[in-house]
Amino acid sequence: MTRNATDGGDPAVDAVTCAGLRYSFGETHAVDGLDLSVRDGEVFGLLGPNGAGKTTAIRCITTLLPVPAGKVSVFGHDATRERMAVRRLLGYVPQQLSADAGLTGRENVALFARVFDVSRRERARRVEQALEAVDLTAAADRLARTYSGGMVRRLELAQALVSAPRLLMLDEPTIGLDPIARTNVWEHINAVRAATGMTVLVTTHYMDEADQYCDRVALMHRGRVRALGTPDELRTGLRERLGTESPLPTLEDVFRDVAGSGLDDQSGDFRDVRSTRRTASRVG
Structure with a gap:
């Protein structure tokens, strides 16, 4: 797949910049002064326990939530003042399922092509390219309800790719999938990234995914x-704090070190748990 020639943005600037981003739900400070930069072309992992503010930050970057304090920009476009310009640069796979079970795979992707305002003369070609990129051409005319969990996630990836985005946002893209399906989804993500040079920003609770596929991660x-750093840098940094005689920590060890004992009171509310379980059960 190729990028949209009219996607705009300066290739010299970072793909995403958050400076002092704050977002609260009542008295709860979901995002509390977030400073973050994602470089153009990298796979960046945003990790943390439930309730850490990852999904809220993602929704501010995608303009689904306003930016009440601080600043967010995508390839130099302000997410508050240039919302449509930002949206034209994005592909987004949310944590909740977005595919319609009553439509075929092709119809689902075509619907997103219309939503993202892909021109009519380009639409059929773009839909075919997106389906081919995730290896769903043979199943394109089957109803999505007949797809396996891994196929559903790949279909949602095709939906996000049909607009040829410069930045692909993935919120828990492999939740509920078995290890083989998870690997398959990531192989398709990496293939598209290699072909297009797009930037990928992903949230995940699977430390092995972050370790294997992310260029840098933020906890x-x-x-x-x-x-913040490469997985190797974070593991080495923790080992130096623990003592050089210690075995090399895993990224999961780094995760535990950063989150400390605050996991229990930052684990999200009942709706978060219900939504996650519903998604997992539908793709499982």
Whole structure:
């Protein structure tokens, strides 16, 4: 797939910049002064326990939520003042399922092509390219309700790719999938990235995914980034703090070190748990 020639943006600037981003739900500070930069062309993992503020930050970046304090920009476009310009640069796979079970795979992707205002003369070609990119051409005319969990996630990836985005946002893209399906989804993500040079920003609770596929990761806790670097840098940094005689920690060890004992009171509310379980059960 190729990028939209009219996607705009300066290739010299970061793909995403958050400066002092704050967002509250009543008295709860979901995002509390978030400073974050994602470089053009990298796979960036945003990690953290439930309730850390990851999804809220993602929704501010995608303009689904307003930016009440601080600043968010995507390839130099302000997410508050240039919302439509930002949206034209994005592909987004949310944590909740977005595919319609009553439509075929092709119809689902075509619907998103219309939503993202892909021109009519380009639409059929773009839909075919997106389906081919995620290896769903053979199943394109089957109803989505007949798809396996991994196929559903790949279909949603096709929906996000049909507009040829410069930035692909993935919120828990492999939730509820078995290890083989998870690997398959990531293989397709990496293939599209290699072909297009797009930037990928992903949230995940699977530390092995972040370790294997992300160029850099940020560990977020209580609305702020607490650690940032490559997986190797974060593991090495923790080992130095523990003592060089210690075995090399895993990224999961780094996660536990950053989150500390605050996991229990930052684990989201009943609706978060219900929504996650519903999504997992539908793709499982």
